[in-house]
Each structure stands twice: as structure tokens, then as C-alpha cells.
């Protein structure tokens with residue numbers, strides 16, 4: 001079923017990206033915009049959710065959870081408000097796709113929100129935009145005004161655009177909700193899950209920008225068409241942010257079944273630096289690293305899970321042989337030490353400690369027990385925290401050291 | 416009610432109970448820092464993990480409620496390993512300054528590390544440094560390096576007092592407890608954060624470097640500060656008398672009582688024990704002779720005072736009893752009044768300013784035993800009229816317990832005329848005050864930590880306070896002074912213990928019928944009239 005991404009795929013999410021006015025309502029309408037919404041209006045909410053389930057759409061924000069299934073968790077017949085929250089916080093290092101969507105196709109997100117809100121019974125949606133995303137926020141806000149003026153919004157769905165203040169943890173869905181509620185962006189204990197008790201205590205569905213941008217196409221062209229674009233267990237295309245030592249870094253749309261090799265060598269034009277691939281991070285900084293000989297994997301959620309890493313946010317970071325893996329770990333470890341919200345003891349205390357150890361190693365002051373200490377501490381902390389941030393940090397800690405141990409040892413005196 | 420098994424032992428608990436509380440019922444302690452039964456669940460410390468059958472990963476017990484058929488294990492290999500790890504993580508940036516920390520000896524980092532420690536520190540890197548010795552308010556001082564960021568103090572100020580002075584600022588291992596800008600931790604219950612802080616991060620300013628906690632003895636008591644009667648523990652320093660600048664009562668701590676004060680006490684009560692060891696304590700019976708004050712022995716004082724009382728006609732005696740006296744004291748006083756035939760007795764003296772009150776613990780009535788005085792049946796008379804009678808020389812002997820009439824709502828001139836009008840002024844109390852300066856006979860009374868007794872709180876709950884210390888100097892418990900006088904006046908045998916007085920009280924006054932020290936116990940017991 002899976003389509004080879006080597007074959008040029010029909011652009012779906014990116015179909016308007018070429019037009020300089022792609023962000024306008026006029027341009028969006030000219031390419032079939034808001035026809036999915038028109039069709040959805042004729043469908044029962046449950047039928048929309050069902051279509052999304054059958055499409056095999058999986059969340060594109062990081063966790064890869066089946067979207068239709070998530071929607072079906074909203075308690076049936078709930079009396080009070082139900083909220084739809086769009087996660088536009090895009091903080092995962094190496095990921096810039098949501099920015100492109102907000103800037104170049106904001107109406108696709110609005111149309112998707114209209115449909116999703118109808119499916120879950122929400123009349124108020126929040127869009128939480130990363131603080132540093134000033135231009136995307138302006139573009140998207142302008143599109144929201146257009147949609148109000150054109151009568152898409154304001155008649156059954158209102159949209160509040162909320163700007164974050166620049167914390168990675170506010171991309172974690174319950175951290176985002178805390179921040180939206182006006183509190184410190186601390187992730188919340190689960191249970192309860194947001195679909196039962198989320199923002200302001202109401203059932204809340206949090207979805208990534210790109211996930212929701214897929215929804216109009218699913219309704220328009222049918223779930224079977226969408227499912228066929230991907231693999232057995234995941235439908236559609238997605239946007240890959242390819243960066244690092246590649247000839248053409250950028251955002252590429254391809255099937256979720258594309259291989260990592262195809263992305264690097266075909267879409268991004270191959271490796272620069274000394275031209276020889278050393279390692280790739282396939283799904284944003286929190287994904288475990290892959291060696292050059294591990295890139296013949298499909299990029300779907302299950303394909304990468306089976307390869308011991310994760311699809312995450314599809315931020316592909318390419319490193320050639322001249323890149324120092326210990327130094328790369330030092331940079332990543334600094335990020336996690338800086339961004340831990342500080343709530344849970346293991347995450348708060350060990351992200352800083354591990355950063356200090358990696359820094360020492362890179363500076364030539366490593367001790368021979370440091371590597372095993374990092375591995376042991378990271379393993380012990382895994383799965384003990386409130387949110388997935390820590391397990392995300394553990395991905396690089398363990399994989400960088402396990403896969404490139406010799407490189408670390410070479411930096412440690414008397415190792 | 417769900418039935419479950421914890422460590423192989425079956426139990427049944429109300430739905431909604433979490434696993435920490437469920438285990439507690441079996442006497443199994445699941446270690447934890449951030450969980451506190453009075454506060455919302457934070458789930459931050461991650462120490463309370465347990466294994467639950469059919470659940471792949473260990474779960475935090477604080478945020479897991481019991482379910483039918485749940486099988487919980489609190490001591491699996493995996494749980495023990497996780498505890499060890501969490502303890503190691505808690506100490507990564509901890510300064511380990513136990514030798515200069517007031518919390519040492521009652522610190523939950525020490526306690527849990529003893530049992531769950533790694534005992535093989537791996538951390539050799541520079542620790543994160545944070546502010547130390549930061550006063551947060553009049554009573555509490557912060558050491559941010561010792562803080563384990565359990566957020567109990569923050570939740571207390573958010574959820575219990577609703578004052579929200581505290582927050583956790585910054586992120587990651589730079590996270591730090593602090594005051595919001597322009598705030599001070601000065602709410603009326605601020606001292607409670609010291610109790611709930613599991614480590615030495617928040618400590619009492621007045622206890623700082625005073626005495627090591629392992630030299631303290633503790634005794635169950637009741638706060639004398641208002642009509643609520645919060646349950647407390649009195650902590651006394653007797654084994655190192657040179658510590659704490661010679662103070663014996665070094666701190667008060669709340670003692671849990673579901674029906675009265677839960678886990679808390681107010682700051683006024685907590686920091687209000689200085690009078691016990693204060694300079695104004697009356698330590699010896701004394702007689703004023705013109706300008707001179709002469710200390711006398713009790714063996715001399717009792718006949719002297721009894722002689723004065725007997726020397727006047729019953730209607731020439733006026734007694735201003737105190738609602739701070741215990742039920743036992745008041746009962747003996749009633750018997751003495753009966754024996755002497757004195758009718759001019761009252762205990763109500765209005766304060767100069769009405770006491771502060773709130774809808775939590777603090778009561779406007781700053782006397783511990785107003786309800787008891789009412790019930791014991793003292794005070795058919797009117798206190799102001801008694802004073803007026805003294806002014807008019809109708810009352811010749813004025814016996815004042817505790818009160819400082821000069822700090823009352825009554826005009827100073829009226830009080831002075833009364834005090835100067837009486838031929839004999841007897842003052843009985845723990846501390847000297849401007850009123851006692853006018854006394855001809857001074858009977859020094861033991862303070863509440865120096866004696867036994869009961870008070871009846873505003874709801875009618877009779878509560879026991881116990882003796883933590885010997886009386887200072889030659890002071891005696893009020894009941895004992897009154898018992899000796901009664902013996903002198905009537906020839907009756909005097910009670911040997913406060914409990915004997917209470918037994919007589921219970922046999923005589925219907926409100927207390929059927930009660931005993933045993934039935935009152937640690938939790939108190941409602942008087943008959945207050946029982947539902």
C-alpha cells in the first residue's frame with residue numbers, strides 16, 4: 001500500500017506554498033479552500049470522527065497518537081464547554097513545519113479547526129502560538145480576521161489566538177493548558193487526561209497545527225484516499241524539517257512511508273560537510289540518534305519505533321563525519337537542562353547534572369565512570385516523571401553514548 | 416467500598432482514597448515529600464511510587480486512587496530501586512549542611528536517606544547555588560539550597576490561607592521558592608509552612624540556632640491563645656539548660672485534631688509562649704507591706720490569705736475570676752465561694768479592643784475557657800459592678816485572677832478607684848502586670864505547660880493539657896492554690912491531682928457528667944449540652 005516517496009507525490013499540505021498570496025482567503029478559496037468544511041457541515045459529528053479514525057491520521061506534534069481515537073475520548077453528551085486547543089508552540093529543536101503552515105496556509109488550519117470543533121462539539125478554540133513566532137502569529141491572526149469577516153468563524157466557533165512566552169515545556173499539551181490558564185507552564189498530573197478534564201477544567205482536545213491541517217483533505221477526498229498515502233498503520237503525508245549537514249535544508253512534504261535515506265539523499269540533496277553521513281536524528285532532538293547504517297527505515301510512527309527511535313515532530317537533523325557527537329550531546333543536554341520545567345525531581349535534578357557531566361567530558365575533564373553514570377542515571381529516571389519531556393531527554397543521552405561510545409571515551413583522559 | 420490488597424494484606428477503604436492513605440491504614444508507610452493530606456496532589460517529588468499488578472510501570476501512590484481488586488506492592492525490587500534513585504536525585508544539588516541546619520534530627524531527607532539511601536555518592540560536579548538565610552516574613556526564614564521544591568508551602572498559601580505570597584520561580588534546577596514581588600510571608604498562619612516543609616528550607620526565625628531538636632522533650636497540650644483551643648505540642652528544652660538563652664519552652668507545634676484545628680495553628684498562638692519563661696513571671700508568694708514587697712512561704716501565705724478572706728463578711732468580698740483558668744480551677748473556686756458564701760463573682764472583663772477573628776481558626780475571644788467558666792457556673796454577678804462596689808468601699812477584699820484591668824475596656828480612672836478603694840487586693844496569676852502592682856497579696860500560679868488541666872473550647876469541647884515542665888520558682892497550679900485555701904477555710908481534704916478536681920466536677924456539674932480524663936483522651940470530648 002505504501003507509496004514510494006521517490007515517486008513525486010502530489011503536494012497536499014504544501015500545495016499552495018508556491019503562491020506568494022497563499023495566506024489569503026482568496027488564494028485559499030481558489031484552490032478548493034473551505035469545501036471540506038462545507039462537506040463536514042452535512043456530516044454528523046460522529047461521522048467526522050469516524051472518517052478521521054479510518055484515515056489513520058496520527059498526531060504530528062510528537063506523540064503520534066491516533067487523532068480520531070483521541071477525539072472519541074470526549075465524554076458523550078457533556079453539558080458544559082468543550083475546548084479545541086491547537087498546539088502551535090513548535091519548540092522541538094530541528095522542527096519548523098508548523099511555522100510554514102501558519103505563514104503560508106493559515107486558512108487550512110482554520111478550516112481544519114472548524115471541522116474538528118464540529119466533531120468534538122467545541123464552540124471555542126484556542127491557538128497557542130510559540131512566543132518567538134511573531135510573523136506566523138501576524139499572518140495567522142490576519143487569516144482569523146478574514147475568516148470572521150467571511151462568516152466562517154463567529155457562527156458556532158470562536159477562535160482565541162494566544163501567544164506563548166518562549167518555553168519549550170509549553171508545547172507539552174498539559175503544560176500548554178496550564179500556561180493557557182494563566183499559570184506557570186507546568187505539565188499536569190495524569191489522570192485526569194485533557195479529553196476528560198483539560199483547559200479550565202473542561203474536556204479539551206489538543207492537536208498539533210499540521211494534524212489539523214490534514215483534516216479538510218480527509219473530509220474532502222475521503223479517508224481511504226488519505227490512508228492509502230501512508231503505511232498500514234498511519235495515513236497521509238507529513239512535513240519533514242530537514243536541517244544540518246545537507247545540501248538543501250528545508251521543509252519537505254512526503255508520505256509518512258518515505259525512508260530516511262530518501263529524505264536525506266533525494267529531497268535534501270545529500271550530505272555536505274565532508275560528504276559522508278555519520279548520524280541522523282529523525283524526529284526532533286528528543287528522538288534517539290541513528291547511525292549512517294540505520295537510515296533504511298520508513299519515517300512513520302511504527303517504522304521508527306521499531307528502529308528504536310521515534311517519528312516525533314519529523315525534524316530530521318543530519319550530521320556528517322566531521323560533527324562531534326559528544327559536542328552534539330553537550331548542546332542537546334544544555335537544551336534539556338535549560339528547558340526542564342523543574343517540577344519532577346528526576347528531571348529537574350538530573351538534566352542539569354548530566355549537562356555538567358557532558359560539558360566536562362567535552363572539555364577533556366571527563367572521568368571514566370561518567371559515561372556509565374549518565375547511562376545509569378538516565379535509565380533510572382526514565383518513566384518516573386509527570387510528562388514525556390524527561391523520556392525525550394533520555395533518548396539522546398542514551399543513544400548518543402551507546403552508539404558512539406568510542407568517540408566519548410577518546411575525550412576522557414585515562415578512559 | 417473498594418476492596419484491594421496492599422503487600423498481601425486485604426483491606427477495604429472508601430472510594431476516592433489514594434494509595435498513601437490506604438496503606439497508612441495498614442500501618443504501611445509509603446515514603447513521600449510533596450503529598451500532604453490537607454493539600455492538592457502535586458505528584459512532583461516522585462518518591463511515592465508503588466507497583467500495581469497489571470500496570471506496566473510503577474505509579475505514584477499519591478495520584479492513584481483505590482480500585483476494586485487492585486493488588487499493590489510497596490516493596491518490590493523495582494520500587495526500592497526507584498526510591499533509592501529519587502533519594503539520590505534529591506541530594507544532587509542539596510548543600511548537605513546538616514551540621515548547621517535547624518531541621519537536622521527531624522528532616523525527612525535524613526530520615527528517608529537512612530532507609531533508602533544510595534550510600535555511594537556519584538555527584539562530583541559543582542552544585543547549583545541559591546540564596547540562603549532569606550527572611551520571608553516576621554517568622555519564617557528560607558534556605559533555597561535546602562529546598563526540595565515539593566511545593567507544599569506554595570500550595571499551603573494558595574489553598575489554605577488563600578494569600579498566595581509564595582511561588583516557584585525559574586525553571587529546572589534553578590527553580591527556587593520565593594515571594595512574589597512586593598509580598599511578605601506575613602499571613603496569620605505563616606508558621607505552618609515551617610511544619611509542612613519536609614526539610615530545612617523553611618525554619619522558624621525564633622528557633623534559629625537555639626537548640627538541637629534531639630535535646631527537646633515534647634508534651635501534648637492546648638493553645639491558650641483563644642477560645643478555639645487548637646491542639647498543640649509543647650517542645651521544651653531541659654536537657655541543655657544553657658541553650659536557647661535559658662528558655663524552657665522553645666517552640667509550639669500544632670497537633671492534629673480533625674475536629675478542632677486539623678494540622679494548623681495561627682502565628683499568634685505559635686509564637687505566643689514567651690510569657691511562660693518571661694521576666695514578668697511571678698515566682699514566689701508575696702505580701703506588700705507599705706512600700707515593701709516581702710516574699711513569703713506558701714505555708715505562711717495560705718493562712719494569711721485565708722485569714723483575710725474569712726476576716727470579711729461574705730458581701731464584702733468580690734472576685735474577678737478568669738476565663739483563662741481551667742475547668743478544675745474554676746470548680747474549686749466555685750466550691751470556695753460556696754464555702755465562704757461569696758456571691759459577687761464574675762469572670763468577664765471586656766478587652767480594650769475586640770480581638771481579631773477570621774473564618775478559619777482564630778476566635779475573637781482570647782480566653783481559652785470562657786465556655787468552661789459559663790458551664791462550671793461561676794459568675795452570677797457583674798464584674799463591673801464588683802469593681803464599682805470596691806470603689807464605693809462596699810467590697811473590701813478584691814480577688815483578681817490573671818486580669819490586667821488597666822488593659823480592659825473600662826476607663827482607667829474607674830479601675831484605679833476600684834483597686835485603691837479595696838482594703839485588700841489579692842492577685843493570682845502567672846505573670847505580673849500593671850494591675851498586680853496594686854495587690855497586697857500575690858499568689859503565683861503555674862503556667863499551662865507547668866501543670867495539668869482541661870479547658871472547654873467555644874464549641875463545648877473539653878480538652879486536656881498536660882504538664883511538660885515543673886512550675887517556675889514556687890508557683891503552684893491554680894487548683895492547688897485554691898485547694899489549699901479551701902482546706903484552710905473548710906478543713907476539707909485537698910485534691911492531690913487536677914484529675915481529682917475534674918472527677919468532682921464531673922460528678923457535680925451536669926454538663927460534664929460522665930466525663931473523665933480517660934474519656935477526654937487526646938482528641939477532647941464535647942460537654943453534654945454540646946453533643947449532637
Ligand SMILES: Cc1cc2nc3c(=O)[nH]c(=O)nc-3n(C[C@H](O)[C@H](O)[C@H](O)COP(=O)(O)O)c2cc1C
Pocket residue numbers: 058059060061062063064065067087088089090091092168169170171172173174206207208209211212387388389392
Ligand atoms: C516536552 C514536550 C514538548 C512538546 N512540544 C510540542 C510542540 O511544540 N508542538 C506540538 O504540537 N506538540 C508538542 N508536544 C506533543 C504534545 O504534548 C501533544 O502530544 C500534541 O500537541 C498532540 O497533538 P497531536 O496529537 O496532533 O500530535 C510536546 C510534547 C512534549 C513531551
Ligand code: SF4
Pocket residue numbers: 169186187339340341342343344345347348385386387388389390
Ligand atoms: S518531566 Fe521534566 S518537564 Fe516534564 S513535568 Fe517533570 S520536570 Fe517538568
Ligand code: SF4
Pocket residue numbers: 561562563564565566567568569592608611612613614616617
Ligand atoms: S521550601 Fe520546603 S515546603 Fe517549600 S517547596 Fe521547598 S521543601 Fe517544599
